[in-house]
Amino acid sequence: MSKIDIKVNQLTRMEGHGNLTVKVSNGEVEEVRWEITESPRFFEVMLRGRPWHDAHVLVSRICGICSVSHQLASLQATEAAFGIEPSEQTILLRKLLYVGEVIESHILHLYFMAMPDFLGAGSAFSLMKSHKDAVLCGARLKKLGNYVMEIVGGRAVHPQAATVNGFGRLPSHRDLLCLRGRLKEALPDLESTVALFKGFELPEFSRETEYISLTHPEEYAFIRGSIRSTDTGGASIDQYPEIANEYCVPHSTAKFAKHVRGSYVVGALARINNNFEQLHPLAKKAATELGLKPICFKPFMNNIAQVVETIHEAGEGIDIIDELLRAGIREEQISVTVRAGRGIGAVEAPRGLLIHDFTYGEKGSIVKANCIIPTNQNHANIQHDLEELVSCNLDKNEDELRLLCEMLVRAYDPCISCSTH
Amino acid sequence: MRPKVGVFDFTCCQGCELQILNCEEEMPDLIAALDIVAFREAMTERGNYYDIAFIDGACSRESEIVSLKEIRKRAKIVIPIGACACLGGVNCLKNAYPMDEVLKAEYGEAASYYDTIPARPISAVIPVDFFMPGCPIVKEEFIRVVQELLAGRDPYQPNDPVCAECKAGGNVCVFDKGMTCLGPVTRGGCKATCVTGGAVCWGCRGLIDEPNIHAEKEILESAGLSMEDITKRFNLFNVCQEGVWK
Numbered sequence: 001m002s003k004i005d006i007k008v009n010q011l012t013r014m015e016g017h018g019n020l021t022v023k024v025s026n027g028e029v030e031e032v033r034w035e036i037t038e039s040p041r042f043f044e045v046m047l048r049g050r051p052w053h054d055a056h057v058l059v060s061r062i063c064g065i066c067s068v069s070h071q072l073a074s075l076q077a078t079e080a081a082f083g084i085e086p087s088e089q090t091i092l093l094r095k096l097l098y099v100g101e102v103i104e105s106h107i108l109h110l111y112f113m114a115m116p117d118f119l120g121a122g123s124a125f126s127l128m129k130s131h132k133d134a135v136l137c138g139a140r141l142k143k144l145g146n147y148v149m150e151i152v153g154g155r156a157v158h159p160q161a162a163t164v165n166g167f168g169r170l171p172s173h174r175d176l177l178c179l180r181g182r183l184k185e186a187l188p189d190l191e192s193t194v195a196l197f198k199g200f201e202l203p204e205f206s207r208e209t210e211y212i213s214l215t216h217p218e219e220y221a222f223i224r225g226s227i228r229s230t231d232t233g234g235a236s237i238d239q240y241p242e243i244a245n246e247y248c249v250p251h252s253t254a255k256f257a258k259h260v261r262g263s264y265v266v267g268a269l270a271r272i273n274n275n276f277e278q279l280h281p282l283a284k285k286a287a288t289e290l291g292l293k294p295i296c297f298k299p300f301m302n303n304i305a306q307v308v309e310t311i312h313e314a315g316e317g318i319d320i321i322d323e324l325l326r327a328g329i330r331e332e333q334i335s336v337t338v339r340a341g342r343g344i345g346a347v348e349a350p351r352g353l354l355i356h357d358f359t360y361g362e363k364g365s366i367v368k369a370n371c372i373i374p375t376n377q378n379h380a381n382i383q384h385d386l387e388e389l390v391s392c393n394l395d396k397n398e399d400e401l402r403l404l405c406e407m408l409v410r411a412y413d414p415c416i417s418c419s420t421h
Numbered sequence: 422m423r424p425k426v427g428v429f430d431f432t433c434c435q436g437c438e439l440q441i442l443n444c445e446e447e448m449p450d451l452i453a454a455l456d457i458v459a460f461r462e463a464m465t466e467r468g469n470y471y472d473i474a475f476i477d478g479a480c481s482r483e484s485e486i487v488s489l490k491e492i493r494k495r496a497k498i499v500i501p502i503g504a505c506a507c508l509g510g511v512n513c514l515k516n517a518y519p520m521d522e523v524l525k526a527e528y529g530e531a532a533s534y535y536d537t538i539p540a541r542p543i544s545a546v547i548p549v550d551f552f553m554p555g556c557p558i559v560k561e562e563f564i565r566v567v568q569e570l571l572a573g574r575d576p577y578q579p580n581d582p583v584c585a586e587c588k589a590g591g592n593v594c595v596f597d598k599g600m601t602c603l604g605p606v607t608r609g610g611c612k613a614t615c616v617t618g619g620a621v622c623w624g625c626r627g628l629i630d631e632p633n634i635h636a637e638k639e640i641l642e643s644a645g646l647s648m649e650d651i652t653k654r655f656n657l658f659n660v661c662q663e664g665v666w667k
Binding site for chain 1: 430431432433434435436437438439440442443445446448449452457460461462463464465466467478481482485510511512514515518523526527528529531534535537540556557614615617618619620623650653654657
């Protein structure tokens with residue numbers, strides 16, 4: 001192979017706009033570049049002066065796929081600023097809302113964005129002819145995730161029910177029973193998903209790096225916890241600026257991030273690397289079957305980590321509903337006392353650690369806001385992985401190498417409009 | 422012949438495109454009825470000519486103006502989908518500041534690497550044939566509009582305020598619960614989903630054709646909102662219609 005000139009403008013089957021450039025000449029890698037071209041929307045500017053009761057409504061619009069994550073990070077930031085501790089019921093309902101988002105988001109990526117690569121197709125639409133059963137299985141599971149968000153949150157994209165210190169509308173006992181039934185019924189489809197992905201041949205590639213996620217002593221952390229790094233151990237949420245160290249690069253409208261190495265990773269694989277032991281037993285069983293165990297430095301295994309987490313969340317969902325049903329759903333007084341101050345909210349969005357940091361003035365309007373987005377924290381690592389992946393695969397022809405690079409980027413399930421926000 | 426359909430995204434969260442993908446049950450029928458030739462978020466294949474182009478997102482960069490004009494040339498029918506595409510949406514909140522200040526606030530010293538222009542709806546850049554409002558769009562409305570286009574009809578545009586559907590749905594008025602709402606002047610068609618979902622109407626579907634702005638202002642003021650509060654509330658999705666409001 002003498003010359004390779006790959007230029008992918010607007011990589012497909014991915015949320016947002018990113019370009020990929022690879023140039024190889026006479027066996028020498030000349031250029032590898034991961035470039036974010038998404039139009040920035042300037043949410044930190046939009047948030048200036050917004051009243052506390054609609055901050056989460058606005059930031060939800062950072063992302064269509066992970067709107068719940070943005071809402072919950074924002075609600076927690078506001079609650080921290082006002083010194084509010086939400087009730088156990090509110091926390092359980094938020095966890096359940098999250099179950100919906102994680103299932104929907106992971107399944108969207110696994111079946112509609114990643115799967116076509118493994119089956120040699122351009123989209124799940126075209127797979128409707130050749131692999132109809134698999135596509136329909138994905139569609140059913142995706143619908144299940146949306147159904148959870150509809151029941152708990154009001155609708156699937158930008159749900160409306162979650163508010164500061166509570167829920168504006170509560171699901172009924174009957175709603176929860178139906179939901180429990182639907183989650184149980186999905187177990188065969190989840191087993192099929194394990195079998196399907198077990199059958200896919202993931203490209204063999206490993207590169208040691210740092211993995212960062214939330215961690216919590218009592219649970220597999222999604223909506224609360226402190227920060228944990230595979231390199232440096234624990235850190236508190238308010239140390240996030242020293243963890244993320246965001247910086248700008250001229251070719252990307254999204255910021256990049258680095259911690260103790262040149263880059264780090266957040267997302268499903270980072271969570272599994274940090275919190276494997278806390279996975280639901282059903283998810284651990286799936287992880288064993290799929291050959292995933294910590295610590296795993298293989299970026300393509302993020303797909304498998306998402307399969308495992310989808311099962312974890314289905315199992316969790318059933319357990320959360322049982323807990324809610326045992327206690328009984330109660331109408332709660334939603335009281336909010338506004339005060340000036342700063343609050344930080346941190347959650348694990350489907351794609352990784354998400355932080356909202358709000359400073360409120362005395363009348364309860366935002367004075368200053370900062371949002372640290374999961375995919376921003378992955379961009380530098382994607383770049384470094386691409387560099388090594390290309391240099392290890394110089395025996396491939398241009399089309400093979402292009403597909404391999406695209407698959408690597410997709411494995412991170414980037415959420416680029418989110419990251420540019 | 423199945424109509425060729427393109428789905429495109431500009432300055433937005435891509436939630437409206439996700440709503441199309443959220444038509445899980447209808448997906449086999451949609452694929453059978455439509456020849457989807459461009460949909461970057463979901464497919465790699467890409468065609469260049471479209472009977473219908475659905476556009477998600479507002480326009481907020483010069484490069485997007487160029488792309489939008491190109492799509493207009495290649496499409497018979499152009500339909501903006503969602504609040505960003507139809508109204509500019511939340512993106513227009515930044516328009517209150519000079520663009521260099523906006524860039525500096527986000528990127529600091531690196532601001533000169535990047536560019537942005539005041540956000541605007543798609544209709545401010547190219548002629549459009551219909552609007553499908555909402556943040557996000559309503560799945561059922563997407564399916565209905567597709568059906569109407571397939572039947573060769575101009576799609577129906579709801580023009581009753583959200584209040585009509587809210588009452589029909591049996592909701593307690595949010596004003597009676599001590600909250601405030603833009604339902605009386607906002608275009609319905611969403612089944613008052615936000616009030617039903619436990620919140621209030623934020624006006625994401627834009628104004629009805631002849632809104633009674635004066636009366637809405639009065640009820641918001643009598644509920645204790647200052648003119649500043651009212652403007653902030655209204656501006657969440659409707660900065661580009663600010664003239665109507667003031």
